[in-house]
Amino acid sequence: MIAQVADQPFVRWDWIVDHVDDIWAATWEHIVLTAIAVGVGFVISLALSMLALRHRRTYGPITWVTGILYTIPSLALFAFLVPITGLTTLTAEIGLVSYTLLILIRNIVAGIDGVPASVRESAVGMGYTRRRLFLEIELPLALPVIVAGIRIAAVTTIGLVTITALIGKGGLGFLILRGLNLFYSPVGTTQIVVGTVMSVLLAVAVDLSLVGAERAMTPWARSRHR
Amino acid sequence: MRATCRPRVRETPEPMIELTEVTKRFRGTRAPAVDHLTLTITDGEVVVLVGPSGCGKTTTLKMINRLIEPTSGTISIDGVDVTGLEPHELRRGIGYVIQQIGLFPHRTVRENIATVPRLLGWEQARVERRVRELAEITDLGADMLDRYPSELSGGQRQRVGVARALAADPPILLMDEPFGAVDPIVRAKLQDELLELQRRLHKTIVLVTHDIDEAIRLGDRVAILSVGGHLEQYAPPEELLRAPANDFVADFLGSDRGIKRLSLIRIADIDLEPGPVVPPGTDVERARAVMAEYDTDWVAVVEGDRMLGWVTDDRLDGRSTIDGVDLEPFLTRLTPDDTLEEALDAAISSHTAIAAVFDDERFLGMITVERISREIVR
Numbered sequence: 153m154i155a156q157v158a159d160q161p162f163v164r165w166d167w168i169v170d171h172v173d174d175i176w177a178a179t180w181e182h183i184v185l186t187a188i189a190v191g192v193g194f195v196i197s198l199a200l201s202m203l204a205l206r207h208r209r210t211y212g213p214i215t216w217v218t219g220i221l222y223t224i225p226s227l228a229l230f231a232f233l234v235p236i237t238g239l240t241t242l243t244a245e246i247g248l249v250s251y252t253l254l255i256l257i258r259n260i261v262a263g264i265d266g267v268p269a270s271v272r273e274s275a276v277g278m279g280y281t282r283r284r285l286f287l288e289i290e291l292p293l294a295l296p297v298i299v300a301g302i303r304i305a306a307v308t309t310i311g312l313v314t315i316t317a318l319i320g321k322g323g324l325g326f327l328i329l330r331g332l333n334l335f336y337s338p339v340g341t342t343q344i345v346v347g348t349v350m351s352v353l354l355a356v357a358v359d360l361s362l363v364g365a366e367r368a369m370t371p372w373a374r375s376r377h378r
Numbered sequence: 379m380r381a382t383c384r385p386r387v388r389e390t391p392e393p394m395i396e397l398t399e400v401t402k403r404f405r406g407t408r409a410p411a412v413d414h415l416t417l418t419i420t421d422g423e424v425v426v427l428v429g430p431s432g433c434g435k436t437t438t439l440k441m442i443n444r445l446i447e448p449t450s451g452t453i454s455i456d457g458v459d460v461t462g463l464e465p466h467e468l469r470r471g472i473g474y475v476i477q478q479i480g481l482f483p484h485r486t487v488r489e490n491i492a493t494v495p496r497l498l499g500w501e502q503a504r505v506e507r508r509v510r511e512l513a514e515i516t517d518l519g520a521d522m523l524d525r526y527p528s529e530l531s532g533g534q535r536q537r538v539g540v541a542r543a544l545a546a547d548p549p550i551l552l553m554d555e556p557f558g559a560v561d562p563i564v565r566a567k568l569q570d571e572l573l574e575l576q577r578r579l580h581k582t583i584v585l586v587t588h589d590i591d592e593a594i595r596l597g598d599r600v601a602i603l604s605v606g607g608h609l610e611q612y613a614p615p616e617e618l619l620r621a622p623a624n625d626f627v628a629d630f631l632g633s634d635r636g637i638k639r640l641s642l643i644r645i646a647d648i649d650l651e652p653g654p655v656v657p658p659g660t661d662v663e664r665a666r667a668v669m670a671e672y673d674t675d676w677v678a679v680v681e682g683d684r685m686l687g688w689v690t691d692d693r694l695d696g697r698s699t700i701d702g703v704d705l706e707p708f709l710t711r712l713t714p715d716d717t718l719e720e721a722l723d724a725a726i727s728s729h730t731a732i733a734a735v736f737d738d739e740r741f742l743g744m745i746t747v748e749r750i751s752r753e754i755v756r
Contacts, residue, residue, distance in 0.1 A: 274480025277445055277552075278494050278542075279470035292484045372484045372526040 164342045175327070179350055182323025185313045186358070188245055190306050193252030200253070201260035202286070211261065218254040226251070226315050234319060244316040251312060252305040259301025263294025296373060299366040303359050310355040314347070324351045394582045395419040395442060395550065400451035402437050402607070411437045412607030414451070421549075424576060424583040426597035428590055429630070434607030435586045439552050442584065443472045455550065470494055473543030473551040473581070477558040479535050481527040487513075487538050488523040494546040512541040515575065533564040540572070544579070553585040557592065569595055590631060594619070594638055602627050616642045636754040637719070645721055645735055645745065646714035648753060653732055653744025655680045659701055662694045674732070679705055685734065685741040708734045714742065718753060721745045 168175070200218075204211035229247045237243040267290050275289050291298075314325025322329060327347035334340030367374065395418070402412040412434040419425045427435040440446040441453055444465045453460050460468055481490050488509050495505045513523060516537045527535055536556065543551055556572075557565040569592065576583065587593055593600045594615040601612045604626055611623040619639035622628040631638070654672040656665050658681050665677045669691060678688040679700060687705025694700065710724040712735045724733035725747045735742045 268478070268480070268483075270476060270478035270480035271482060272480075273445070274474065274476055274539075275482070277443060277469055277474035277476070279466040279468075279497050281466050284497075289482060289484075293482075370484070372528065 161338055162341055163345050164338045167339055167342045168346060175346055175350065178322075178324050178327050178347070179354065180323075181321070182310070182313050182325075182351065182354060185241075185244060185248065185316065185321060185323055186306060186309045186354075188241075189248035189309045189313075190252055190302065192245065193249045193256055193305060193309075194302065196249065197253055197256035197260055201257050201264070204257070204261055205264055214257060215254065218250075218257060221250040222254040224250075226312060227318070230316070230319050239320045241321060243319055244313075244321045247316070248309055248312055252309060255305045255308070256298075256301050259297050259304075260294065263297030263301075264290045266297060267293045292369075295370055296366060299362060299369075303362045306358050306362065307355045310351060310358065314351060324348075324354070393418045394421040394456060395584065396452075396454045396457075397438070397441075398452045398454075400438070400441060400448045400453060402434070402441060402446060403449045409606055410449070412441070412448075415603075415607055415609055417601060417609065417612065419582060419584060421582055422580045423598040424585065424596055426593040426600045427584065427586045427603060428588065428593040428600055429603035429610075430605060431588065432605045433603040434605075435588075435603050436554055438603075438607065439554055439584060439586045442550075443469050443474060443552055470497055470546065471548050471550070473548045475539050475543045475551070475553045475556045477555040479539040479559075481535055481538055481542070483527050486524050486526055487518065487530070490527065490538055491523075491541045491545050493542055494548075498546055500546075508545060512544060515544070515578075516541040517571065532560045533568060536560060536564075536568055537571075540575070544581075549582055551581045551583045553583065555587055556585065558587070558589075565592075572596065591638070594642065602630055639754065640718040640722060640750065643718045643753060644714065645712055645716050645718065648718070648745075648749070650735055650743025650745055651749060653734070653746075654678060655744075656700065657681060658686065659699055661699045662697055665694065665700050666691065678708075678734070680741055683740045683742075685736070710734070711736045712745065713737065718750050722747065722750050725750065 200214050204214050226247060229250070230243065233243045233246055237246065264286075271289065271293070272285070275285050280289065313321075313323050314328055316322045317325035317329040324347040327343045327350075331340040331343030331345075331347065334343070397415055397417040400412060400415045400417075401410050403410040411432075415434075415438060417425075417438075427438055429435050437446055441448050442455075442460070444460060447461075482493070485493075491509045491512055492505045495508055500508070509523065510520070512518075513520060518534065518537055518541065522530070522534065522538075527538070530538065536559075539556070543553075557568050560568065573596065585596060587596075597615055599612060600615050600618055602610045602618070604610050610630075611618060611627045613621075613623075616639060618627065619631060619635045619642070622631055622635070628635070654668050654674050654676065655678045656668055658679055660679075669675060669677050675691045676688050677691075677700070679686040685708065687707050689700065689703050689705055693703055697703065710728050710733055712721055712724055712733050714735065714737060716735075721733055721735075725731055725745060732744050732746050734744055
């Protein structure tokens with residue numbers, strides 16, 4: 153069996169050429185699943201962070217609950233959710249979103265806590281309302297720390313999306329799972345390699361574009377040592 | 379009436395900011411930070427709140443723009459109780475400068491200065507005009523406007539902070555240790571600039587400092603507070619130094635308060651002596667009598683109000699009148715605008731121990747070390 157495997161090509165390039173459309177569809181699904189997870193996760197995290205910043209006492213419980221969500225093994229979480237929400241995108245996203253919350257909330261709160269007190273005091277002293285202070289001063293200044301959180305959340309989510317293949321989603325994870333089911337046939341290993349390589353490339357591409365976006369949005373941080 | 383709508387011209391100075399029996403007790407502390415403080419600040423004057431740490435000076439300042447709410451008592455601006463206004467509306471009408479300045483690091487100098495006009499919804503062209511005007515007033519180069527705060531020196535940041543506070547032309551400026559974070563040389567320069575600015579703009583300025591020299595230098599009136607927010611004395615600096623109300627004030631002013639006072643008195647404020655002067659043609663006998671009277675070994679020759687120069691006693695030997703001797707010019711010439719501190723320096727460092735005061739070419743009189751010391755002990 154093993155000798156047989158060794159005799160055969162590990163990656164079958166002809167399979168890749170024939171399945172470009174499939175691969176692209178899987179990649180696109182992967183991107184969509186990730187984008188929804190990080191987007192929804194960010195909105196929820198922003199709301200919870202604002203609550204935590206305004207009422208400091210809630211910060212402990214919020215990180216405690218999201219911390220527990222973060223530690224639940226993903227397989228167990230999906231197994232638990234399927235009877236309730238079925239083999240749906242919703243099930244996948246509940247899991248994926250849950251895993252982004254702790255990272256995002258921690259970074260949003262830390263970012264806003266990092267805004268110098270003197271900046272806040274002068275803003276309030278000049279007549280900023282609470283809302284405008286948050287949107288126009290605190291949030292932009294916290295951006296580098298918040299983006300750092302989004303990067304971790306996005307890269308983690310891209311990895312986790314492959315697991316959702318087990319509930320019939322999965323993007324590139326679907327290719328990997330199908331490859332596993334074909335044991336170690338050349339078509340199987342090819343799909344595993346394609347799924348893995350594309351997933352890694354996607355993570356790197358998303359991370360780099362987030363770095364680029366942060367640099368574009370924070371021109372003041374670049375000119376510090378001119 | 380909003381603070382920003384105040385009529386800008388007044389016939390007589392009126393109380394502008396009035397604190398009446400203001401007390402602030404922070405939660406969890408027994409002793410009040412400010413205790414029944416009553417203070418009136420007049421339109422167009424610079425009032426400095428000064429005292430040791432814990433005297434409540436910053437708390438008092440922050441109660442004026444409601445960053446801190448008083449526990450009891452009232453604060454009014456132009457007769458309007460500040461608690462009747464929306465805090466953010468009130469604050470947009472009051473300039474505010476803090477020690478760390480608190481410039482917005484993510485905004486350029488231009489955008490920083492434009493902060494309050496933007497909050498007030500001015501249109502773009504007006505904002506831009508105002509920014510350029512302020513850059514000029516505060517001596518910031520136009521090339522500075524597109525920089526970020528991190529690219530500026532401490533002194534430049536401070537100027538941007540002042541420009542930003544003045545942007546919407548508020549009648550009141552609150553400054554909390556505004557020069558505390560810069561080195562002494564820059565501080566002196568910024569203090570001068572503030573005084574110069576004030577001469578042009580006539581704002582009502584309330585400034586907090588722990589530095590008594592700064593208070594004396596900048597204040598039209600100085601309020602000395604002791605721990606617990608007790609007002610020990612509230613008077614013009616000259617009066618504080620001349621007549622401290624109690625031991626606390628005297629201690630706080632320091633043992634050199636006599637010298638400090640000299641920097642506040644201008645030569646124009648005191649009566650000058652003619653000094654050892656004689657008209658041309660005076661005989662030597664008479665000239666020596668004048669020298670004896672002033673206990674000097676020299677005499678100056680003055681024709682009308684024109685100073686011709688001075689000559690020492692020994693060069694008069696063998697002459698009958700002072701005419702024809704070579705006269706030395708006065709090298710140190712004071713003007714009526716100079717302070718007694720400068721006069722003292724001139725007098726003790728001159729050969730004659732007397733300094734001559736001129737208004738352009740007109741000789742006004744002499745000032746002696748003795749005359750200056752009489753001013754100190756008065």
